[in-house]
Amino acid sequence: MSGLIEFERKFFAGIDFGQVNDWTPIAVIERIKPVVRPNVWPAQLADARAEAKATPTKLDLVHLERIPLGTLYPAQARHIAGLLKSPVLDGVTAYADITGVGRGPYDMLKELKVRNLHGITITGSRGAAKRHPDGWSVGKAELVNAIQIEMQTGRLRIATQLELFSVLERELMEFRAKINDHGHMTFNAREGQNDDLVLSVGYAVFGALLPTPVTSIDLRMPA
Numbered sequence: 001m002s003g004l005i006e007f008e009r010k011f012f013a014g015i016d017f018g019q020v021n022d023w024t025p026i027a028v029i030e031r032i033k034p035v036v037r038p039n040v041w042p043a044q045l046a047d048a049r050a051e052a053k054a055t056p057t058k059l060d061l062v063h064l065e066r067i068p069l070g071t072l073y074p075a076q077a078r079h080i081a082g083l084l085k086s087p088v089l090d091g092v093t094a095y096a097d098i099t100g101v102g103r104g105p106y107d108m109l110k111e112l113k114v115r116n117l118h119g120i121t122i123t124g125s126r127g128a129a130k131r132h133p134d135g136w137s138v139g140k141a142e143l144v145n146a147i148q149i150e151m152q153t154g155r156l157r158i159a160t161q162l163e164l165f166s167v168l169e170r171e172l173m174e175f176r177a178k179i180n181d182h183g184h185m186t187f188n189a190r191e192g193q194n195d196d197l198v199l200s201v202g203y204a205v206f207g208a209l210l211p212t213p214v215t216s217i218d219l220r221m222p223a
Contacts, residue, residue, distance in 0.1 A: 004040055004048035005055065008033045011062075011092040013084060014203030016196050017076070017102035021069065024076050024105075025164075026083065027200040028063035028092070029156075031208040059150055059208050061158045061201060064168065077108035084114050095120050095203040098134060120203050129206070136206070143202030147172070150205060168197045 014027045034055035036048040067076050084092055098106045098119035109117055119135030122143070129138035150156035158165060171194060 004037060004044055005034045005052045006037050008035045011089045012204045012207040013092050013094040014200040015096040016200040017097055017105050018196060019101050023066040023196050025066045025196045025200040027204045029204040029208050030060045030062050032058040056155055059156045064162050064164045073105045077105050077112060081109055081112040081114050093207055095207045143206060146205050147202055171195055171198045
């Protein structure tokens with residue numbers, strides 16, 4: 001590395017709340033993003049920006065778990081809040097499904113003072129995600145496509161030593177596109193199969209790929 005850039009590390013969590021007899025999975029991705037070093041001389045700024053742009057961002061799946069079946073939502077919320085507030089995940093941004101049963105446990109996380117929490121409403125539409133007061137509306141196809149693209153380009157890296165690695169791998173293989181009676185394409189797991197891990201990873205990837213809001217302006221000018 002030239003010394004002109006450094007790597008910003010930030011965590012993104014995805015939570016897919018399950019129904020009473022379903023799992024609730026939690027996925028955590030660490031985004032490793034190249035950024036210009038703050039002490040770069042103005043004369044080097046153009047080269048530093050070019051290097052940061054040319055260096056790929058990596059998304060590492062570092063945590064994947066399923067909360068045991070039968071765990072009541074208050075206990076799920078406490079477990080998730082404890083994980084998100086742990087020092088190792090300092091500054092984590094979380095995205096949780098609020099499409100169906102997720103609204104209740106999502107509100108519980110809010111009551112437990114979980115910060116940087118955003119809701120995800122899954123739709124059957126295609127195209128760009130839409131912002132709303134509680135978070136985002138996004139099509140399931142977009143979530144799954146993002147995982148596939150990031151994996152195929154090598155940007156999304158999934159550690160094979162994760163306990164649920166083989167289960168996630170199987171879910172990804174079982175995902176199917178289908179044309180419904182209205183002529184719309186839907187994306188779901190094959191009948192009898194689960195897609196909860198895929199969705200939790202999809203929420204985390206979605207968050208990691210969102211543009212970073214501008215909070216300051218770099219006024220350094222190239223010499």
